[in-house]
Amino acid sequence: MKNAPEPIVITGMGLLSPLGDSVSLLWQRLLAGESAVCNWPDLQEEGYRVSKACRLDDFTAPPLRRGRMLGFTAAREAIRQAGLTLPAETGVFIGSTLGESRAFEQKAEGHRLNLAGYTVESFTAFLRQKFKLSGPQRSIATACAAGNYAIGAAMSALRSGRASVALAGGVEPFSRLALVGFSRSRAMATDRCQPFDQNRSGMLLGEGAAIFVLEKARDALRRGARPLAEVISLGLSCDAHHPTAPEPEGRGMATAMRLALEAGGIGPEAIDWVNAHGSGTRLSDSAEAKAMRHIFGARLPAISGSKGAIGHALGAASALELAICVQGLLHQTVPPTAGHEQADPEAGINCTRNARQQPIQYVLNNAFAFGGINSSLLLRRWEN
């Protein structure tokens, strides 16, 4: 008989989001139904097709170091909350879509394209340098699913004994490059992001960082730490269908959720809540709706999405949403879905419109990306 995998828990989290620079502020504003979407005069003046976005208006850093400073600030808070002096062999696992996007953008201004020191690896390296860490490391550029991937890599390193503590999460500074790319591929909304709504017209960009301290449950308990949630398993799949469009029936997305459930040793009926990817695009939401109906059948769990409130932070999105999942588990509350007003009858997904208090034992955090990259992270409420 296979041994149960070593329980891995989150003991610290730190984030910077367009709705607040702390987990508690983000949670509070999310529950109040707020959205960070606003029009940005600088983007309008620069002539972008879309000038609405969710950005951090009070976080300043040199443009070429914005990402690393976001990651560092979030990590510092996560470590503080964990109440831990990181051992030197702590692993660092960071996901991002582009790294320091500004380094790419300079090319359009006539500068030579020099990415040395600005890729996703630069975020990982900066954290290792600042916290004097020499443990295992992974820098993961799996686009909009990168945060989930980073948490999965940390979980794997902890279970295998390659690391005793891990810093993991996602980082994405605001990217004009992504703004142009998604605009040109006609994936952007012009006004607001409305997950699974019949009037949805696309996504809006966000930015931010969310970093977590992960450790084995027994180590955390031994040192008197309070686990915030248990990370159970990560399901991954690839559509192998199209460079940008999801497989329309959501088969790959369903596979990711099914694999997470199988690895966690539970059936779909145990899931109380799905934090959907819910990008607000016609194609992605439609495919995810089919995938969820395929997995859960007629008995859908509570479904929410946060991209109407904080935008789509690409490689940081699923990390920011992981923090929302952990808050939901701690408070036994599913947050509202900003922008979801009239459920798309074809998609058939009624997202939460208000904060909903209910028992939550298990939550799935979905994150899907261009390239047909699918991920679903399974979390459990931590009970002593």
Place this chain on the structure above:
Amino acid sequence: MTDQHILSTLRHELKSIKPKLPDNLPENSHFKNDWQLDSLELVEFVARIEQSFGILIPDEDLPDFISLESTTRYLQNRLTA
């Protein structure tokens, strides 16, 4: 701007995206049905038109971009409006 100038620019951009296309792509042939341009290639084509002609093309106008003939007509209307 003359139709010939627009056509020449469009042919140049199409060749850059899909080098196997003939130099003298017939004006009324269908990008998708006759020349198998996929959705990404068409998105790139529209982006290049925006860049070359200095205009923004809204989503609702995309159905006009099915052939050189229809695209030229669209651009003439936009550029002379």
